[in-house]
Amino acid sequence: MAFAKGFGWAAELNARYIFEKAFSGPRGEGYPKERREPQVTNAGILNQVKAATMKDSLFGWVKSD
Numbered sequence: 830m831a832f833a834k835g836f837g838w839a840a841e842l843n844a845r846y847i848f849e850k851a852f853s854g855p856r857g858e859g860y861p862k863e864r865r866e867p868q869v870t871n872a873g874i875l876n877q878v879k880a881a882t883m884k885d886s887l888f889g890w891v892k893s894d
Contacts, residue, residue, distance in 0.1 A: 860868050 859865070
């Protein structure tokens with residue numbers, strides 16, 4: 830987050846609001862309930878993109894023991 834770059838006089842208020850919202854509420858529960866389904870959908874799309882673009886031969890020289 831670029832602090833004070835193009836934010837103007839409200840930069841401190843915006844930063845404080847962002848951190849208050851980010852760190853308020855219970856911890857360790859993952860995404861809020863209203864965002865859970867869209868995030869699962871997006872993760873599925875990204876997994877499909879990864880499967881389509883990543884090839885085993887690309888990293889075939891890397892050996893994992």
